[in-house]
Structure formats: C-alpha cells, structure tokens
Amino acid sequence: MKFKIVAFLMACTIVFTGCGSNAADKNEPAAVTTNDGKEAAATDDTWEPIVNSYRQFTIEQADTFIIETEKFVTAVKAGDVEKAKQLYAPTRMYYERIEPIADALGDLDPNIDARENDVEEKDWRGFHRIEQALWEKNSTAGMDDYADRLLEDVKLLRALMETVEVEPGLLVTGAVELLNEVSSSKVVGEEERYSHTDLYDFVANVEGASKIHELLKDKLNEKDAALNEQIAKGFADLEQALSAYKTGDGYVSYLELKEEDTKKLSRLIDALAEPLSQMGIILEA
Amino acid sequence: MTRPIDSGPDQGEDKETGMLKKSISRRDLLRLAGVGGAGLLFGGAGVGGLFSTKERTAAKNSASEAKTADKNNIISFYGSHQAGIVTPPQDFIVFAAFDLTTASLDEVRMLFKAWTAASASMTSGEMIGSSNNNVNMPPSDTGEAAGLTPSRTTITFGVGPSFFDSRFGLAGKRPEALTELPPFGGDELRSEWSGGDIGVQVNADDLQIAFHAIRNLARIARGKAVLRWTQEGFQRTSGSDPTGSTPRNLMGFKDGTGNPDVHNETEMKKVVWANASDGAGWMDRGSYMVVRRIRIRVEVWDRSTLGDQEATFGRHRDSGAPIGAAHEFDKLDLESKDDKGKPVIPMRSHVRLAHGDGSVKILRRSFSYSSGMDHKTGQLDAGLLFICFNRDSRKQFIPMQQRMGQSDLLNEYIVHTGSAVFACFPGVKEGGYIGETLF
16 A cells, blocks of 8 residues: 555656656647648737637636645545535536646546546546546545545646647637537536536536637627627527526536437537537638 | 439430430339329339330320439439429438427528528539638538539428428418328327428438438538438339339338329329419429338238238239239239139238229339337338328328228238428529528
C-alpha cells in the first residue's frame, strides 16, 4: 500500500514535470487548429476580443471547477456518500461546458471523464469511477486514491489551458462538438450510467455551445442573418424544452424520461446542430 | 447499364418511343400493359390476353405520359405530373413519412423550395448545393452518391390528411378524396409505421442512391420537419433476371399485377390522375397514394402445403397459371367446377376476390421489404410495401381492400402493420416548386 502511494506520487511528479517543460518548450502540440485551410478572416482584429472573451469564460469555468471538485473530493474522502452524490452532477457541469478545450488536451479528458470500458480497467479513473462506487455500491470505500487523482487531473487541466491557443476554428467546431456530445451519449442516457444525472451534462453542453454562439452572433449576423436567427430559435426551443425537466436546483433523473421525451430532445438537438454546423461561413474572408 | 430497355443500337433516334419499340422487356410490359380487371395487392389476376398483339401495339404507340428514362438513365424531375407514379418501377424504394415541426406556412414553402432544388439535382445525378469543397464547412451534399449514374431516380412528394389540421390554416383546402382509411379486416396498424404530414417516395435502380436522397431531404428539413417513419423495399433486379419475367413476391408467387396501361392516357386520367373537376383545384394532375406495410407471416406460410398455398392465391406457384390452367397468361376461368361441383378457383382465393367484377382499378407500385427480425418473436419481419396510386381512394382502393380484408384466404398469412395516405402534388415546371398550387 505504501509503495503504491509512493508510486502514485512519483507519477504525479512526472506528469507535472512533463507538463512544465511541455508548456515552456512548445506550444504547438496543444494549439488547436481545426484544419489546414485558409482562415483569412480569422486573422483580422475583430476576432481578438471574441477569442479573449471565450478564453476568459473557459478559465472562469475551470477555476470554479477546481473549487467544486475540491468539495466533492472532500466529501468522498470523508465517506459522506449522500453529500458526494449531491455534489457529483452540479460539479461536472463546469467541465461539460468547456469540453472542447479539454478534448484538445489529449489524455486529460479520459482521465477525468472516461466511462467504464472506454479505457483499460487499470487506467480507469475520474468522475465515473467514483460515480459507480457511489451509486452502485453506495460506498466510497477504495475511492480515496481516485478522489485525489481526480483533483490533480482537474488542476492539471486548468494549468494546461494556459497553453491552448484558442482559434476561431475551435469556437465554430467546438459548439457543434458540444451538441454532438449530447446527441451521442447524453440524450440516450449513456453518459451517467449509475447516477442517471445525464440531464445536468446535457444542459451544460448546451450552455457551452450557447456561450459560443453568443460570442459569434454579431459576426454571423453580418454574414447570414437568417442563419443566425435560425440558430437563436434552435437554442430557445431547446432551452424551453429542457426547462420542463428542472426540479429544485437541478434536473430530473434520466430514468424519468419517457421514449417520447428522448425523441423530442434528440430532434431539437438535430434541429439546432444542423444550422449551427453552417457557422463556418464566418471563417471565410 | 442494367436495363434492356435502355440499351441498344437504335437508341436516341426516337427518344420517347424508340426504347419501347425496340426492346421493352417482358417484365416491363407486364407492369405497363393494361388488362382491365382488378388491381391486386398480391399476385396477379386477369392477366389473360396481356400479350395480345393489340395491346403490345397500344403500349408502343402511346409512351408520352409514362416517365421513361433518357439515355443517361435520367428521369426528369420536372413535368406535367410528378415522376415516380406512372414511371416503370425501379429496382429499389426508400419511402419516408415526415411530420412538420414548424408552425409557419412560410417555412413549409421554403422547405418545399429547397426540396425541389435538391431533388432536381439528385435525380440528374448532380451534387446538392455549392459548398462541397470548403474545408471550413460541412459539405452541402453528404457525398455517398458522388460519381454514380442517375439510375432512373425519381422523388415523389405528397401531403397527408394531418397536413390539413389547424396548424397552417389550410383545412378548407383538404380534398374530400384525401380521407383517412377506415379500419380493414386484417389491420394491426402500428403508429411507428403509419401516417405522416408529408410522404416522400424515392425510387432508384441503386439502393445507395435512394438512401442518399432520403438522408439529404431529412437533413434539409432539420428544424422544419422530422422523420416519422421510413421503409426500404426492393424487388429482384433486372441484373438477376435479364429476361424480365414476372417478378415473384416473398411468398414465392409471381406478382404480375393487373395494372392498367400507363401509356394509355385516357385510362390514366380515369384511374390515376386527379382532376380539378373532382373538387380540389390544386390537385389537378396529381394523384392519391396509399401506402400499406404488409407483413408476411413467413414462418406460417413456409409450413403450409403447396396445395394450400396455391388454393390461397388461386394460381399455381411454378407457372403462375390460374389453377386448372397450364400457362401464366391463360384466361382466368372463374366459372369452372371440379368433378365434385366445387369451383376450381376457390371462392375466397386472392385472385378471385381481387378480380371482383373487374370494374375497380388502381395503379399499384409495390415492393418487397425485409426489415431484419421481430425480436419479440424471433421471426423474420418481411413482407410487401404495398403502394398504389388512384384518382379517388374512396371509389377505388377502399372498396377493394374492404372486400379483401373481409374474406381473402391470404389474410391467414399476412397482417397490415402500417398505413398512410397522401395527396401527391401535380408536377412542376423548372423554376417552380413542388406544392406551389397548394401553398
């Protein structure tokens, strides 16, 4: 046991060392480009405030994510199952809003967010490992290590975010990716297998996409006002539908959704994501 | 090149009739040529005399309305009538019913304009839209039909009774002929295969091309309409039956269908095409479409004796001849009795009931379907995607199906699981859009 902890600490050190040199030496690997095509418009001055606003938003989310994860981890380590269950889903929302950034950071997303069988058993850690213990076993036994590592991974995420070069292309594809996340795992209840808190992730992904649209809407309006209007309507329709599933400060369990609820939400996602995927026209000169 | 009717040395010398003159296949003639009598859901009745010289000649000389393909296998999307109705059936179908999610008639209009443009491109074998080489955008065409020949693709649009509810203020324009079907004997209809605000029939000699069309139409509709149900269908291809003999349905029987002659314009006006004088001016030159998803109880059928199977259809399986006759196209003799005084062709056989008194006709355009299996029972989910066009279902399809639903021996082996009706718009000229007479 002792050896294990030492090894774990060493691994952490190595990760952090690696991270430091990585950030200092070369920015490129973490820089996010969506394609090698011309992005003439992307170089003009008008993008700077937009990109800065988005960077600020993601950093705020990541900062709060650390604070909330700390609370969650504390509850897990204290063996307070009820408290941990209560904090689990709301905490994850800070992550789900900025998932495109995390995705851009290689292994970090699986370390924080992998579901069972997404990775090899020996590598499986993060939120869903703890979720399984909380809901399946109603226990935090054996979760201390995972809790510690989760907090370290979340802090590492925040640190690495400094190295991400946010480009206009990331915003455009990121918004669609957030909705694709919803489409492929949240709307079918496959993200939160044990807690069934999928709707929290659903809402957070949509909020993350909505934030991007909010930042881009003026640009889009200049290029194609009708498209902008269609997207705005798509968000409004979806948000209205989601509000029906609010309860208290949170959202109902996925298990309470009937087949027709799932179908309705899925279709609203498709109705929004299709025009949203046309936002790339703002990258054209 | 897959079809005999589209190839040959004298092709092009006479675009309209040259193909027919030359090498119309037996199979196509079966479909095209009229024999009077009943239209059938299954099997063929009253096909005697089909290949009489007189009718062959008639078929050859009046090709003007039937939508035949040009030398590039293109069937024009534009025309007086929509393509895909009197067009000789292609090898495949992908049918889709849509429900509108928008409440704005303006958006419906925009949708049909966009669908018209996309359909004109797809039926010509061209890519949809102009943004197919821009790395910053999702391509406007999904690409799986790129480089393929047009393959006689047709796309046919209609609207269902629900389109005329209170949403769009068009209740007053609903044609009386566009009525919901009454319950029939043998119906076990399921909502997941029934109804729809809009019906779209895509036919092509290539399933990938047909799928591509429905997929792209659904994509274009996002935010305005959603898929309600879809069904793919097939029949044996011309490649596997170059002689063009009568196709068999999944019960193993020849499905010759006593269709009226699509080249006989007078007949088509009587049987298929709606007329302004029928009540709804916007449906002039349109047609009413009935879609029925008919599952065959395959396992039950397969363990019935050949004798029972033949008595059910009233025909011999191998030859397709009426019971007691030798050849497929021998006359259907409903009067003859066996030595015990029983009718040779059983009273409740499909062929006899379908024939009726011979006065009711529809233009049927069905395909077989296979949708994997029914996981509840572990049995095959396969059958017939029955489609017919008629001028007024109240006078044609409905009475016919009432007769069959009540007493057809075939009902022991089939069940109707899906149903929908649509008013298919008249055709449009280039520059116009589908549905313009209504919206």
